Amino acid sequence: MLDAIELLKSRRSVPANALAEPAPSAEELDTMLTIAARVPDHGKLAPWRFxxxxxxxxxxxxxxxxELMKASDPEAPAGKVEAVANFCGSALIVAVVSRAGPHVKIPEWEQELSAGAVCMNLSIAVNALGYGAQWLTGWAAYDPKAREVIGLQQNERIAGFIHIGTPTERWTDRPRPExxxxxTRWGA
Structure with a gap:
């Protein structure tokens, strides 16, 4: 396992279509999901699920x-439909589902941020265990019928599809902001 600081400094996404088998074992996945769930969660609501x-x-x-895309848009280009069919081409996908909702003390925004933190923790855990990950959303995260096929309830939204697998090659890092x-520093 990498030193935590070096891991955080080197974390990067790997394109989902380059995340091949083998996928993490059941034990490794449980570890990843346990780490993913260790996020700030005001009110202990667990406003997310996997x-x-x-x-x-x-x-x-x-x-x-x-099939859903073709039915909803018969004019959809074949390449777009094929991309949707291959959406699940990585070795494993974890959909992080936000269950944010009205609460007497905890704003929905904070609940949504907690779901985003779950996605980031999961990505970091994946990298720490030697696999690659990419956090995506896309058409299926927003289309009402696709969300239904995936198994979302009316009040739920996709915070991210975390694609996981063994990278097929070593990817270079992208430029990061200076x-x-x-x-900026605030001061009077």
Whole structure:
């Protein structure tokens, strides 16, 4: 396992279509999900949940989503429909579902941020265990019928599809912002 600071300094996304088998074992996935759930959660609401998409279910979901896209948009380009069918092409996908809702003390925004923190923790845990990950949303996260196929309730939204697998090659890092461009200091 990498030193925590080095891990955080080197974390990067790997394109979902480059995340091949083997997927994490059941024990590794449990570790990843346990780490993902260790986020700030004001009020201890757990305003998120996980949907694990693995094995043959990946192709089944991809096929159902592609059929749904064709039915809803008969003019959709073949490449777009194929991309949806291949959406589940990584070795494993974890859908992080936000269940944010009205609460007497905890603003929905804070609940949504907690779901985002789950996505980031999961991505970091994946990297720490030697796998690659990419956090995506896309069409299926927002289309009402696709959300229904995925198994979301009316009050739920996709915070992210975390694609997980073994990288097929070593990917170079993208440019990151210079601190001078994103840091200001407040003062009177």
């Amino acid at each position: 949907i694990v998409i693995e094995g043959p279910a990946r192709a089944e979901l991809g096929g159902r989503l592609a 601190l001078s461009e994103v840091v």
